Amino acid sequence: MNEIISGEKILVTGGAGFIGSNLCEVLLDSNNTVVCLDNFATGKQENIAPFLKHPKFSFIQGDIRNLEDCLLATKNVDYVLHQAALGSVPRSIKNPITTNEVNISGFLNMLVASRDHHIKRFVYAASSSTYGDSQALPKVEENIGKPLSPYAVTKLVNELYADVFFKTYGLETIGLRYFNVFGKRQDPNGAYAAVIPKFVKQFMQLESPIINGDGTFSRDFTYIDNVVQANLKSLVASSTSVNNVYNIAFGDRNTLNDLVVYLKEYLAIYKPSIEKVPVIYGSERVGDIPHSHASIQKAKKYLNYQPEFSLQKGLQEAVDWYWKNL
Template sequence: MQSVPEESLPPVSGTCLVTGGAGFVGSHLVASLLQLGAEVTVMDNFSYGSRHRMESMAKGHEERLHLLSGSLESLEDCVEACQDIHTVFHYASTGNSPSSFEEPFSSCQANVEGSLNLLWAAWKQGVHKFVQASSSSVYGDDSSIPMVEDRTGRPQSPYALSRYVAELYGDLFWRKYHLPTITLRYFNVYGPGQLWAEQGPAVVTCMLSYLLQGQSPPIYGNGEQSRDFVYIDDAVSANFLAAASRRGGVYNVGSGERYTINEIYEECLSVLKNLGQKIIAPPPHYLPQRFGEVNHGLAHMGRASQELGYKPTITMSEGLHRTASWLLSLSQDERDLIYAHYLDAIATPWGREANE
């Protein structure tokens, strides 16, 4: 697992707890914490994250990386996990925007009740800093561009609503319980190792995977939806800045730039050709837009820049190059398996035609 260059990260004090540490962002965060010499406990039920990834990462770090199989829905598990912890990085969540319409209860249990359990446990155990992940989906039907932290619309899915409620609990624990809590409201994080995202198959990896198979990548809607894509290294760096800050509140984490999905398709074609791949350029396969999907997203970066010192450094072209290089480093069997998973996911009602 790749970690962020050490010289770009502020120091982290004490022992850290990372919930959801076996997932995409969580595992990159754990790798960077270990690189800095931190002692890390990972709490994960491995329903989404990779146990194998964590066990591989633990090799050589047995003294400083501890794996704890537990559930956020158990207050007892949360209290145990927060014992002797200085900083909590909360990344465990469940569900995605499309599937949460069919399973709203799991989003509420994990993202609301689980977050409340962890906040309560952190406060009871005297944790010094609490950093939690949220999502730009909380902006809902607010059409303002760029999106500013204090101006949100109505959430468009049970998943988005559960994320917003968790944000409100974080703010309450900061204001009334005096637990220093920062919420990082992520836009579209991408990079090596990512297979899934909030809407299902991760846009960048999915598109690269289809192109490498010589197949038409699926695009929901007309492809003119725009997104703010932020590379994983920049997303991880925001955690270290948040942990070092004495502030509380909500901060956007994005790149401050946006691309349409059609533009991402063209960029993926270009980067694969630059990497020496002879790609037959099949046109995208356009599918009905997914139910509850927001058309446009762009992070306003003023607050995160001024108050945390956050500044994204990886351009879209560089991020796509790194992600494509990772995918090409896998064996053909591994790439075939990823492609097969995407085929299965897109064939499901919530992955393909949720609005029919």
């Protein structure tokens, strides 16, 4: 991974979460001072447990919905990697008010705190859900549709606020539209678990996973190391890259049926009987986008983003991690 940032003080909001904890780990390994802000709503203490004794790591248990917590966390910080959010389309449909409070009000608090403490650059987790009902493939940053869920609305508003804060206050912002991120430390449990860790756990227990729909919906599954690379490169990219959003994906798409085939193949290495576990097909989920496939040309050009992990390569890494840790 080229252009690793080093010797800086960096705040990772949501740092005890799946993506955030992976960012903390790599930043510490690269000799940065890391501040982690998390309220453990979806993050987990065990994700940051290995870092707590690190001399350059500090943890603040706080909530981005509280401006005072955001101001405390951004004090004397050089850069912000804002990962804190309430994810999940189904969760947002069930509880749009809380999703709005965290993802919009919390986001605005972080922008205000970053402005007030003169943060050099604010890099934030945007989402492929912003493409909404646009049927164009591959997804190109400048061509979005109407949001299909409250979650998608919140992530679109994030992009609008980031643009305003750059133009009004000069705060450098970069948004990274993540596409179906997966990998180590992603939680397989709970009603809103992502499909890959959930399916991995079910297969390991010889349980049949349920696919929403007929399995032909497709996604641009993106391994965590690709996402970490994009965040780090966003911190050091030239000033011509700021006030922009970028697709962060592998730039390919696989159906859910494809995913099941790969998972069975890689898991059967550890337990051959997994190959024979049948899959159940259920109803489609409300708010789901049928197909997702990213153009990553813009990120390659402006961020020098070079994803190294395909779905298959990433799944092999993830399956190995889950087998050792579940």
